[in-house]
Amino acid sequence: MTKVTCDMAMSIDGFVAGPNQSLDNPLGEGAGDRLHRWMFEQPDANAAAIEAITAAGAFIMGRNMFGPGRGGWDEEWKGWWGDEPPYHAPVFVLTQHPREPVAMQGGTTFTFVTDGTVRQYLSAGLIDELRLHVVPEVLGAGERLLDGVDDLSLEQLAVSGTDLVAHLSYRVARPG
Amino acid sequence: MTKVTCDMAMSIDGFVAGPNQSLDNPLGEGAGDRLHRWMFEQPDANAAAIEAITAAGAFIMGRNMFGPGRGGWDEEWKGWWGDEPPYHAPVFVLTQHPREPVAMQGGTTFTFVTDGTVRQYLSAGLIDELRLHVVPEVLGAGERLLDGVDDLSLEQLAVSGTDLVAHLSYRVARPG
Numbered sequence: 001m002t003k004v005t006c007d008m009a010m011s012i013d014g015f016v017a018g019p020n021q022s023l024d025n026p027l028g029e030g031a032g033d034r035l036h037r038w039m040f041e042q043p044d045a046n047a048a049a050i051e052a053i054t055a056a057g058a059f060i061m062g063r064n065m066f067g068p069g070r071g072g073w074d075e076e077w078k079g080w081w082g083d084e085p086p087y088h089a090p091v092f093v094l095t096q097h098p099r100e101p102v103a104m105q106g107g108t109t110f111t112f113v114t115d116g117t118v119r120q121y122l123s124a125g126l127i128d129e130l131r132l133h134v135v136p137e138v139l140g141a142g143e144r145l146l147d148g149v150d151d152l153s154l155e156q157l158a159v160s161g162t163d164l165v166a167h168l169s170y171r172v173a174r175p176g
Numbered sequence: 177m178t179k180v181t182c183d184m185a186m187s188i189d190g191f192v193a194g195p196n197q198s199l200d201n202p203l204g205e206g207a208g209d210r211l212h213r214w215m216f217e218q219p220d221a222n223a224a225a226i227e228a229i230t231a232a233g234a235f236i237m238g239r240n241m242f243g244p245g246r247g248g249w250d251e252e253w254k255g256w257w258g259d260e261p262p263y264h265a266p267v268f269v270l271t272q273h274p275r276e277p278v279a280m281q282g283g284t285t286f287t288f289v290t291d292g293t294v295r296q297y298l299s300a301g302l303i304d305e306l307r308l309h310v311v312p313e314v315l316g317a318g319e320r321l322l323d324g325v326d327d328l329s330l331e332q333l334a335v336s337g338t339d340l341v342a343h344l345s346y347r348v349a350r351p352g
Contacts, residue, residue, distance in 0.1 A: 013323075138330065140327075150314070152314040161332070161335035161344075166332070
């Protein structure tokens with residue numbers, strides 16, 4: 001069976017995005033930079049974690065990671081990443097609004113899934129491996145990944161890090 | 177200058193205690209056991225972290241860690257740990273209710289400080305080193321350490337762990 005993984009950069013107070021997400025600040029005000037310094041400033045020291053992210057056979061993301069819009073789709077919007085996104089694999093975008101699949105260059109296809117959110121997928125045990133990249137930042141406000149996720153059973157797989165990030169990975173047990 | 181450290185066991189969703197703290201469940205229902213399995217089940221594998229906790233020259237704790245009571249003091253209550261607490265050093269208990277210091281056997285003294293909370297101490301930069309022991313548990317409800325702590329500047333010092341815990345340590349910068 002293919003392994004489904006979920007990678008999220010998270011502040012030490014549990015936020016995966018700041019407040020006021022917009023086109024200019026896709027992860028909320030100031031949060032995008034603060035959550036991803038380890039990726040951009042230390043690509044070599046964090047190579048194993050980055051490689052694990054992009055080595056997946058398929059990806060799942062929330063609508064807020066795909067774009068800043070809300071409500072019905074702007075069909076011109078095809079993600080943040082230009083004509084050739086870095087995924088090179090199927091990407092499932094969780095959204096309340098149906099849309100036809102979009103095929104990009106380089107093997108990336110965006111498929112829009114209307115029957116769940118990341119939290120629901122986690123609660124239902126549909127994600128096999130959760131990888132949190134915890135950064136030494138306190139955002140103080142925004143969106144928490146795990147709010148409303150009850151009775152999640154996690155088995156810790158590995159811990160590593162640099163001075164800018166702690167990589168924590170967990171196997172998610174399917175409900176018994 | 178003496179280094180002031182703060183050690184907290186925390187669930188992956190950011191809680192340091194569960195709901196409904198009481199005498200039977202000092203850290204909330206079920207939370208105490210779930211937050212501290214790494215200490216009791218793997219004392220050898222986590223020896224360095226445990227030694228660092230008890231090696232401090234002084235300790236600071238919230239009232240909820242000292243006891244289950246609220247409001248005015250029950251002067252009979254001298255902590256959870258019996259006549260000889262494991263601290264062997266001054267312990268500062270943060271509370272809204274004044275009380276005379278209590279000297280215990282083995283060098284532990286409890287001094288009651290009425291002008292702050294752990295969060296306020298963190299925000300004010302009065303804690304030099306914050307050590308979080310993040311466990312693979314989702315509590316879903318309870319008390320969050322970092323709620324209301326704004327603009328905390330953290331420098332990540334070290335990451336280590338076993339399959340039951342990730343030890344994350346941070347230097348806390350004093351406000352500029």
